[in-house]
Amino acid sequence: DWTSAAFIDTTIAELKETLGGDKVVLGLSGGVDSSVAAVLLHKAIGANLHCIFVDNGLLRKDEYEQVLEQYKHMGLNIKGIDAKDRFLSQLAGLKDPELKRKAIGRVFIEVFDDAAHEVTGVNWLGQGTIYPDVIESVSVNGPSATIKSHHNVGGLPDFMKLKVVEPLKTLFKDEVRRVGKALGIDDVILGRHPFPGPGLAIRILGDVTAEKVEILQHADSIYINELKSAGLYDKVWQAGAIFLPVQSVGVMGDERTYENVICLRAVESVDGMTADWCHLPYPVLAKISNEIINKVKGINRVVYDISSKPPATIEWE
Numbered sequence: 015d016w017t018s019a020a021f022i023d024t025t026i027a028e029l030k031e032t033l034g035g036d037k038v039v040l041g042l043s044g045g046v047d048s049s050v051a052a053v054l055l056h057k058a059i060g061a062n063l064h065c066i067f068v069d070n071g072l073l074r075k076d077e078y079e080q081v082l083e084q085y086k087h088m089g090l091n092i093k094g095i096d097a098k099d100r101f102l103s104q105l106a107g108l109k110d111p112e113l114k115r116k117a118i119g120r121v122f123i124e125v126f127d128d129a130a131h132e133v134t135g136v137n138w139l140g141q142g143t144i145y146p147d148v149i150e151s152v153s154v155n156g157p158s159a160t161i162k163s164h165h166n167v168g169g170l171p172d173f174m175k176l177k178v179v180e181p182l183k184t185l186f187k188d189e190v191r192r193v194g195k196a197l198g199i200d201d202v203i204l205g206r207h208p209f210p211g212p213g214l215a216i217r218i219l220g221d222v223t224a225e226k227v228e229i230l231q232h233a234d235s236i237y238i239n240e241l242k243s244a245g246l247y248d249k250v251w252q253a254g255a256i257f258l259p260v261q262s263v264g265v266m267g268d269e270r271t272y273e274n275v276i277c278l279r280a281v282e283s284v285d286g287m288t289a290d291w292c293h294l295p296y297p298v299l300a301k302i303s304n305e306i307i308n309k310v311k312g313i314n315r316v317v318y319d320i321s322s323k324p325p326a327t328i329e330w331e
């Protein structure tokens with residue numbers, strides 16, 4: 015019989031045994047997996063776990079600051095790195111989704127490698143890999159996935175030559191959540207919707223600019239906050255706003271406007287492999303739409319995505 019308490023005890027004992035007095039670096043993403051892996055490792059080796067949290071500028075509004083604060087509060091030995099400008103400058107002018115993903119993966123590796131070099135005498139790379147990541151080639155989330163799918167771009171960075179420790183490698187997602195809960199990790203982290211490694215860059219169709227990121231962050235935060243206050247956030251598997259590079263005519267007072275469109279996406283799913291669009295209540299959609307159009311400068315139209323996967327995908331890029 016699998017219990018999270020037994021898993022935690024055995025895993026911490028094993029980690030202590032394997033790691034001894036060694037140092038581990040681990041990239042935190044704000045997601046469930048890397049957070050649970052970090053707390054387990056922290057319980058086993060304390061300050062010898064060096065966590066790195068990269069701000070790629072493509073996270074949700076205020077998420078970097080809030081999550082960093084939360085990690086610090088949890089007692090983790092964590093270094094936050096502001097790399098917003100590095101990511102944005104490498105994304106400039108890129109329109110193709112795969113080129114955008116590659117650029118983000120490459121910059122992440124460079125930034126992470128620099129940060130890992132600052133941890134003197136490090137021997138191990140910690141990763142939040144879970145069982146489905148092991149059996150599928152593409153993982154849903156986290157820096158570990160980014161690292162794996164991009165490690166053949168150029169030479170191997172130094173941190174990839176480290177020995178790898180993956181304490182969650184045998185667990186499914188629901189088990190990771192149960193372990194996280196038993197470890198006392200906040201529901202804000204455990205209940206967070208899946209969020210892609212390339213972040214908002216793949217929810218801004220076409221080229222990414224600081225201005226578009228800001229518009230999308232604003233619209234997305236209105237959307238997500240409204241789902242939360244309507245009690246719907248935990249019922250939806252994944253939700254997010256998408257910035258469409260389409261302008262349409264609108265009217266504001268006596269004036270004609272010609273501005274961009276925000277699309278809302280919300281899906282029900284078990285594992286992201288298939289998904290149904292959520293039948294969100296009309297009054298909730300109406301409120302979100304009004305608020306976005308009234309408050310977000312540069313947006314005069316909101317649409318709702320009613321496509322399921324397959325044949326559509328969850329993300330638009």
Ligand code: XMP
Pocket residue numbers: 115153154155156159160208209210211212252286287323326327328329330331
């Ligand atoms: P799709 O769009 O393929 O998404 O239906 C399925 C799940 O995967 C996430 N996703 C990604 N996660 N890097 C990631 O870490 C990516 O490049 C990426 N693309 C999609 C998506 O958010 C959904 O949960």
